[in-house]
Amino acid sequence: MPAMKTEVVEESNGWTVWSKIQILIISIFLVCFAVGLDVCVTSITAGAILMVLAAWKRQHYDPKPEMIIYDNEGNALPPKKMYDMDGNEIEPEEEELVTESETTLTEVDYGLLMLFIGQFILIGSFDDTGVPQAFFSLAMGGCAEQMTSVPCVYWFVLVITILSNVASNVPVVQMLAATFPYATPYDWMQVSFSATIAGNLTMLGSAANMIVAFQAAKVGDRTFTSERHAPFGIPSTIFSLYAGTALLSMLHWAPECSEKLGDCE
Numbered sequence: 001m002p003a004m005k006t007e008v009v010e011e012s013n014g015w016t017v018w019s020k021i022q023i024l025i026i027s028i029f030l031v032c033f034a035v036g037l038d039v040c041v042t043s044i045t046a047g048a049i050l051m052v053l054a055a056w057k058r059q060h061y062d063p064k065p066e067m068i069i070y071d072n073e074g075n076a077l078p079p080k081k082m083y084d085m086d087g088n089e090i091e092p093e094e095e096e097l098v099t100e101s102e103t104t105l106t107e108v109d110y111g112l113l114m115l116f117i118g119q120f121i122l123i124g125s126f127d128d129t130g131v132p133q134a135f136f137s138l139a140m141g142g143c144a145e146q147m148t149s150v151p152c153v154y155w156f157v158l159v160i161t162i163l164s165n166v167a168s169n170v171p172v173v174q175m176l177a178a179t180f181p182y183a184t185p186y187d188w189m190q191v192s193f194s195a196t197i198a199g200n201l202t203m204l205g206s207a208a209n210m211i212v213a214f215q216a217a218k219v220g221d222r223t224f225t226s227e228r229h230a231p232f233g234i235p236s237t238i239f240s241l242y243a244g245t246a247l248l249s250m251l252h253w254a255p256e257c258s259e260k261l262g263d264c265e
Helices: 017-034 039-060 100-106 110-128 131-143 152-167 169-179 185-198 207-218 226-250
Strands: 003-007 066-070
Touching: 017 039, 110 131, 110 169, 110 207, 131 152, 131 169, 152 169, 152 185, 152 226, 169 185, 185 226
Parallel strands: none
Antiparallel strands: 003 066
Protein backbone atom coordinates (compact mmCIF):
# COMPACT_ATOMS: atom_id res chain seq x y z
CA MET A 1 0.00 0.00 0.00
CA PRO A 2 1.46 3.41 -0.87
CA ALA A 3 2.91 5.32 2.07
CA MET A 4 2.09 8.93 2.75
CA LYS A 5 4.87 11.20 3.93
CA THR A 6 5.18 14.86 4.70
CA GLU A 7 8.10 16.74 3.29
CA VAL A 8 9.19 20.01 4.83
CA VAL A 9 12.13 22.05 3.68
CA GLU A 10 14.76 21.89 6.40
CA GLU A 11 16.36 25.11 7.55
CA SER A 12 20.09 25.40 7.34
CA ASN A 13 22.10 25.44 10.52
CA GLY A 14 23.14 28.77 12.01
CA TRP A 15 21.42 31.95 13.12
CA THR A 16 18.40 32.89 11.01
CA VAL A 17 17.07 36.41 10.68
CA TRP A 18 14.10 35.39 12.84
CA SER A 19 16.38 34.18 15.62
CA LYS A 20 18.26 37.47 15.54
CA ILE A 21 15.03 39.47 15.75
CA GLN A 22 13.85 37.38 18.70
CA ILE A 23 17.16 37.84 20.51
CA LEU A 24 16.95 41.60 19.89
CA ILE A 25 13.42 41.79 21.33
CA ILE A 26 14.35 39.69 24.37
CA SER A 27 17.47 41.82 24.95
CA ILE A 28 15.38 45.00 24.87
CA PHE A 29 12.95 43.40 27.33
CA LEU A 30 15.80 42.53 29.72
CA VAL A 31 17.18 46.07 29.49
CA CYS A 32 13.72 47.52 30.26
CA PHE A 33 13.42 45.13 33.19
CA ALA A 34 16.90 46.08 34.47
CA VAL A 35 16.21 49.83 34.39
CA GLY A 36 13.11 49.36 36.52
CA LEU A 37 10.20 49.66 34.08
CA ASP A 38 6.93 48.01 35.06
CA VAL A 39 7.46 44.24 34.82
CA CYS A 40 3.88 43.39 33.80
CA VAL A 41 3.67 45.99 31.03
CA THR A 42 7.14 45.11 29.72
CA SER A 43 6.43 41.36 29.75
CA ILE A 44 3.05 41.66 28.04
CA THR A 45 4.44 44.00 25.38
CA ALA A 46 7.42 41.76 24.61
CA GLY A 47 5.21 38.67 24.55
CA ALA A 48 2.69 40.30 22.22
CA ILE A 49 5.44 41.38 19.80
CA LEU A 50 6.94 37.89 19.76
CA MET A 51 3.51 36.29 19.19
CA VAL A 52 2.73 38.60 16.26
CA LEU A 53 6.18 37.95 14.80
CA ALA A 54 5.76 34.18 15.13
CA ALA A 55 2.29 34.34 13.59
CA TRP A 56 3.48 36.35 10.57
CA LYS A 57 6.43 34.02 10.09
CA ARG A 58 4.27 30.89 10.30
CA GLN A 59 1.65 32.19 7.87
CA HIS A 60 3.82 33.92 5.29
CA TYR A 61 7.35 32.59 5.52
CA ASP A 62 7.52 29.02 6.80
CA PRO A 63 7.30 26.40 4.03
CA LYS A 64 3.98 24.59 3.85
CA PRO A 65 4.14 20.79 4.16
CA GLU A 66 3.37 18.89 0.97
CA MET A 67 1.54 15.58 1.17
CA ILE A 68 3.27 13.19 -1.24
CA ILE A 69 2.30 9.55 -1.76
CA TYR A 70 5.05 7.01 -2.48
CA ASP A 71 4.87 3.52 -3.86
CA ASN A 72 6.53 0.49 -2.25
CA GLU A 73 9.80 1.27 -4.02
CA GLY A 74 9.92 4.83 -2.72
CA ASN A 75 8.93 6.53 -5.97
CA ALA A 76 6.65 9.54 -5.77
CA LEU A 77 3.22 8.96 -7.26
CA PRO A 78 1.41 11.67 -9.21
CA PRO A 79 -1.49 13.36 -7.43
CA LYS A 80 -4.70 11.36 -7.60
CA LYS A 81 -7.21 12.90 -9.96
CA MET A 82 -10.94 13.00 -9.28
CA TYR A 83 -13.79 13.17 -11.83
CA ASP A 84 -17.43 14.11 -11.65
CA MET A 85 -20.37 12.08 -13.04
CA ASP A 86 -19.82 13.55 -16.54
CA GLY A 87 -16.16 12.55 -16.62
CA ASN A 88 -14.84 16.06 -16.11
CA GLU A 89 -11.76 16.41 -13.93
CA ILE A 90 -12.38 18.06 -10.57
CA GLU A 91 -9.79 20.65 -9.66
CA PRO A 92 -8.48 20.17 -6.11
CA GLU A 93 -9.49 22.86 -3.71
CA GLU A 94 -6.87 24.99 -2.05
CA GLU A 95 -6.03 23.99 1.50
CA GLU A 96 -7.86 26.01 4.06
CA LEU A 97 -5.58 28.45 5.82
CA VAL A 98 -5.07 27.51 9.46
CA THR A 99 -5.34 30.68 11.50
CA GLU A 100 -2.89 31.63 14.21
CA SER A 101 -5.69 31.42 16.78
CA GLU A 102 -6.32 27.78 15.87
CA THR A 103 -2.61 27.02 16.06
CA THR A 104 -2.23 28.74 19.44
CA LEU A 105 -5.34 27.26 21.04
CA THR A 106 -4.26 23.72 20.19
CA GLU A 107 -0.94 24.27 21.96
CA VAL A 108 -2.42 25.51 25.26
CA ASP A 109 -1.96 23.15 28.21
CA TYR A 110 -5.48 23.50 29.61
CA GLY A 111 -4.86 21.07 32.47
CA LEU A 112 -1.96 23.14 33.77
CA LEU A 113 -3.91 26.36 33.23
CA MET A 114 -6.81 25.06 35.32
CA LEU A 115 -4.35 24.00 38.02
CA PHE A 116 -3.09 27.57 38.41
CA ILE A 117 -6.59 29.05 38.23
CA GLY A 118 -7.77 26.69 40.94
CA GLN A 119 -4.79 27.48 43.14
CA PHE A 120 -5.32 31.25 42.97
CA ILE A 121 -9.06 31.00 43.54
CA LEU A 122 -8.51 28.73 46.55
CA ILE A 123 -5.81 30.92 48.09
CA GLY A 124 -7.81 34.11 47.42
CA SER A 125 -10.81 32.66 49.22
CA PHE A 126 -8.59 31.36 52.02
CA ASP A 127 -7.05 34.82 52.54
CA ASP A 128 -10.49 36.33 53.10
CA THR A 129 -11.06 34.08 56.12
CA GLY A 130 -8.18 35.66 58.07
CA VAL A 131 -6.75 32.22 58.85
CA PRO A 132 -3.35 32.87 57.16
CA GLN A 133 -2.75 35.97 59.27
CA ALA A 134 -3.69 34.14 62.46
CA PHE A 135 -1.55 31.16 61.51
CA PHE A 136 1.57 33.26 60.95
CA SER A 137 1.07 35.12 64.20
CA LEU A 138 0.76 31.81 66.03
CA ALA A 139 3.62 30.08 64.17
CA MET A 140 6.07 32.96 64.53
CA GLY A 141 5.23 33.67 68.17
CA GLY A 142 7.53 36.37 69.52
CA CYS A 143 9.06 36.84 66.07
CA ALA A 144 5.77 37.92 64.50
CA GLU A 145 6.80 41.59 64.44
CA GLN A 146 10.37 40.95 63.25
CA MET A 147 10.11 37.93 60.97
CA THR A 148 13.06 38.77 58.75
CA SER A 149 15.51 39.86 61.43
CA VAL A 150 18.20 37.50 62.73
CA PRO A 151 17.62 34.97 64.32
CA CYS A 152 13.85 35.06 63.62
CA VAL A 153 14.46 34.88 59.89
CA TYR A 154 15.67 31.26 60.17
CA TRP A 155 12.40 30.20 61.81
CA PHE A 156 10.52 32.23 59.20
CA VAL A 157 12.36 30.35 56.43
CA LEU A 158 11.35 27.01 58.00
CA VAL A 159 7.67 28.04 58.08
CA ILE A 160 7.82 29.18 54.45
CA THR A 161 9.51 25.92 53.45
CA ILE A 162 6.82 23.79 55.08
CA LEU A 163 3.98 25.80 53.56
CA SER A 164 5.59 25.86 50.10
CA ASN A 165 5.73 22.09 50.05
CA VAL A 166 2.16 21.69 51.28
CA ALA A 167 0.44 24.17 48.98
CA SER A 168 3.23 24.95 46.41
CA ASN A 169 5.31 28.11 46.51
CA VAL A 170 3.23 30.22 44.09
CA PRO A 171 0.01 30.27 46.17
CA VAL A 172 2.05 30.66 49.36
CA VAL A 173 3.58 33.90 48.08
CA GLN A 174 0.10 35.04 47.08
CA MET A 175 -1.09 34.28 50.60
CA LEU A 176 1.81 36.19 52.14
CA ALA A 177 0.80 39.31 50.21
CA ALA A 178 -2.32 39.50 52.40
CA THR A 179 -0.39 38.58 55.55
CA PHE A 180 2.27 41.31 55.25
CA PRO A 181 0.54 44.39 53.83
CA TYR A 182 3.25 46.70 55.23
CA ALA A 183 6.30 44.56 54.46
CA THR A 184 9.54 46.27 53.51
CA PRO A 185 11.44 45.61 50.26
CA TYR A 186 13.95 43.57 52.29
CA ASP A 187 11.11 41.46 53.73
CA TRP A 188 9.85 40.70 50.24
CA MET A 189 13.35 39.80 49.12
CA GLN A 190 13.55 37.21 51.90
CA VAL A 191 10.09 35.89 50.99
CA SER A 192 11.04 35.66 47.32
CA PHE A 193 14.30 33.86 48.03
CA SER A 194 12.83 31.48 50.62
CA ALA A 195 9.75 30.49 48.61
CA THR A 196 11.71 30.01 45.39
CA ILE A 197 14.41 27.82 46.92
CA ALA A 198 11.97 26.00 49.23
CA GLY A 199 9.99 24.91 46.18
CA ASN A 200 12.81 22.52 45.26
CA LEU A 201 12.49 20.49 48.45
CA THR A 202 9.80 18.20 47.02
CA MET A 203 8.00 17.72 43.72
CA LEU A 204 4.90 19.55 44.99
CA GLY A 205 6.86 22.55 46.21
CA SER A 206 7.24 24.27 42.86
CA ALA A 207 4.98 24.63 39.85
CA ALA A 208 8.10 24.22 37.70
CA ASN A 209 8.62 20.72 39.09
CA MET A 210 5.05 19.76 38.23
CA ILE A 211 5.38 21.19 34.73
CA VAL A 212 8.54 19.14 34.15
CA ALA A 213 6.76 16.00 35.37
CA PHE A 214 3.73 16.69 33.15
CA GLN A 215 5.86 17.32 30.07
CA ALA A 216 7.95 14.21 30.71
CA ALA A 217 4.79 12.12 31.09
CA LYS A 218 3.48 13.44 27.78
CA VAL A 219 6.43 11.90 25.95
CA GLY A 220 6.13 8.65 27.88
CA ASP A 221 8.83 9.27 30.51
CA ARG A 222 7.35 8.67 33.95
CA THR A 223 10.66 8.30 35.79
CA PHE A 224 10.69 11.88 37.12
CA THR A 225 9.04 11.06 40.45
CA SER A 226 9.16 12.27 44.04
CA GLU A 227 11.32 9.30 45.02
CA ARG A 228 13.98 10.26 42.49
CA HIS A 229 13.74 13.96 43.21
CA ALA A 230 14.01 13.74 47.01
CA PRO A 231 17.58 12.35 47.46
CA PHE A 232 19.04 15.43 45.78
CA GLY A 233 16.26 17.94 46.33
CA ILE A 234 16.03 17.75 50.12
CA PRO A 235 19.72 18.18 51.13
CA SER A 236 20.53 20.70 48.40
CA THR A 237 17.46 22.80 49.23
CA ILE A 238 18.14 22.90 52.97
CA PHE A 239 21.78 23.87 52.43
CA SER A 240 20.91 26.52 49.83
CA LEU A 241 18.11 27.94 51.97
CA TYR A 242 20.08 28.57 55.13
CA ALA A 243 23.37 29.49 53.48
CA GLY A 244 21.57 31.92 51.18
CA THR A 245 19.47 33.37 54.00
CA ALA A 246 22.59 34.02 56.09
CA LEU A 247 24.31 35.68 53.13
CA LEU A 248 21.23 37.75 52.26
CA SER A 249 20.86 38.99 55.84
CA MET A 250 24.46 40.26 55.76
CA LEU A 251 24.68 41.50 52.17
CA HIS A 252 21.66 43.21 50.67
CA TRP A 253 20.82 46.64 49.35
CA ALA A 254 17.05 46.56 49.78
CA PRO A 255 15.51 49.26 52.01
CA GLU A 256 14.28 48.07 55.39
CA CYS A 257 11.41 50.53 55.57
CA SER A 258 7.79 50.35 54.50
CA GLU A 259 6.55 52.63 51.74
CA LYS A 260 2.92 52.11 52.82
CA LEU A 261 3.67 53.17 56.38
CA GLY A 262 5.54 56.22 55.10
CA ASP A 263 8.65 55.62 57.21
CA CYS A 264 11.03 55.74 54.22
CA GLU A 265 12.89 58.98 53.63
